[in-house]
Amino acid sequence: MLFFKSLSIEDKEAVDAIAAAENSRSADFVFGNMFLWDGRYHQSICIHDGRLFVQAEGEHLPIFPFPIGSGDLVSAINALREYTAQQGYGLVMRGVELHHKALLEELFPGKFSFIHDRDYDDYIYLAEKLASLSGKKLHGKRNHINRFEATYPTWHFEPLKREHFPLCMALLDEWTEEVSEGEHLVNDEREAIELAFEHYERLGLMGGALFIDERLVAFTVGEQISSDTFNVHFEKAAGDIDGAYPMINREFVRHVLSCLPHIVYINREDDMGLDNIRRSKLSYRPEIILEKYSAYWMD
Numbered sequence: 001m002l003f004f005k006s007l008s009i010e011d012k013e014a015v016d017a018i019a020a021a022e023n024s025r026s027a028d029f030v031f032g033n034m035f036l037w038d039g040r041y042h043q044s045i046c047i048h049d050g051r052l053f054v055q056a057e058g059e060h061l062p063i064f065p066f067p068i069g070s071g072d073l074v075s076a077i078n079a080l081r082e083y084t085a086q087q088g089y090g091l092v093m094r095g096v097e098l099h100h101k102a103l104l105e106e107l108f109p110g111k112f113s114f115i116h117d118r119d120y121d122d123y124i125y126l127a128e129k130l131a132s133l134s135g136k137k138l139h140g141k142r143n144h145i146n147r148f149e150a151t152y153p154t155w156h157f158e159p160l161k162r163e164h165f166p167l168c169m170a171l172l173d174e175w176t177e178e179v180s181e182g183e184h185l186v187n188d189e190r191e192a193i194e195l196a197f198e199h200y201e202r203l204g205l206m207g208g209a210l211f212i213d214e215r216l217v218a219f220t221v222g223e224q225i226s227s228d229t230f231n232v233h234f235e236k237a238a239g240d241i242d243g244a245y246p247m248i249n250r251e252f253v254r255h256v257l258s259c260l261p262h263i264v265y266i267n268r269e270d271d272m273g274l275d276n277i278r279r280s281k282l283s284y285r286p287e288i289i290l291e292k293y294s295a296y297w298m299d
Contacts, residue, residue: 002083004044004055007034009199011045018052022068023226026290027122027269028095029068030225032203032233036192051076062087065095066295074107081297091297095120101293114293119273122290123281125266127230130253130284133246137285141246148243152212157251160207160219165197167216168209171236178239185272193234196221206259208252210237210244217241218248222256228264230256249284 015031027033034043034054041056041063050071056063064084067076077091084091096104096114104112133141149155158164172193176186196205203223210218218237225231232252237244256263265287271278 002046002048002053002079004046004053007038007043007045009035009202012203014047015045015052018047018050018069019225021050021070024068024097025122025124025226025229025265025267025288026095026097026292027225027231027267028065028292030223030231032196032205032223032225033231035199035203036195036233037188039191039195040188048079049075053080061089061092064091064093066093066097066100073103077104077108090299093295094292096293096295098291098293101295104295111298112295113298114295117292117294120270120292122270122288122292123268123284123286124229124288124290125268125284126287127253127257127263127266129287130249130266131257133250135285141250141284144243144246145250148241148247151242154213155217155247156211157248157255158209158211159255160209160221162197162200164209164216164219165200168193168197168219168236171216171219171238174238175236189234193221196233205233206256208248208255210248210251212241218244220248220252222252224260224263225267228262229267230260230263230265231267232269 012031012035015034019029019031022029043054043056045055046053051067051069053067053076054065056065064080067080081091094117101114129135129138133145172190176190196203205221205223207219207221209216218235220232220235222230222232235245235248237248253266256266268281268284271281
């Protein structure tokens with residue numbers, strides 16, 4: 001029997017242990033993302049027999065991510081089926097990766113149907129390429145950075161510190177006035193960033209700040225999510241500074257590699273189905289587009 005409880009910061013150690021056993025490059029299963037976006041998804045969790053079960057608020061019915069971990073998967077799926085049946089609806093799982101899909105098809109042949117959720121695929125890049133922007137395909141990014149460095153010779157990068165947080169929130173206010181995304185998305189992201197700053201050290205976050213003279217023009221925040229992958233949660237830049245985005249991206253990845261030299265990949269998360277974000281993420285030439293599926297149990 002599964003018993004769910006509300007997600008809290010006190011769950012970090014237990015969730016981290018399950019995530020480490022899974023060692024996924026997906027942004028879905030790291031505690032930081034779960035905790036920071038809880039205001040939007042209102043999650044409850046259950047850790048049972050070596051697997052993490054998450055129940056999140058959906059538009060019509062609860063959402064159940066794939067139960068990650070090292071415990072027996074057949075028992076986990078059957079427990080989730082029993083729980084959803086008791087609640088009066090069928091089992092639907094989100095965030096199912098390709099190797100999860102293969103496992104479900106092997107263990108439950110013909111029992112699941114799958115739909116590719118393209119809007120929620122993660123964009124994963126080689127860290128070395130983001131740090132160097134080498135190669136013909138990234139020459140446009142190098143041109144933006146060259147112009148930035150020529151136009152603003154007094155720029156400098158700093159690891160993100162608590163003293164920078166008020167400047168980051170002021171920049172976020174400026175950015176919010178310029179965006180065209182839905183108001184609910186902007187408000188949810190602001191709440192997530194505020195939580196990130198409030199619990200920065202306890203969540204094990206790492207960030208960077210880009211300055212021109214004394215003016216903060218960009219900031220970014222992320223965390224390590226697997227043995228070889230670092231996840232960028234947030235990245236914001238001043239709209240009037242051409243090249244600020246590629247510059248904070250490059251400098252932060254260089255900083256990550258200097259602190260965590262074992263990192264191979266940078267996960268820059270999904271595009272939420274927004275065309276401008278999709279074009280931007282594709283323009284950096286991802287090494288992997290991590291496909292995610294919804295899995296529907298067929299009675």
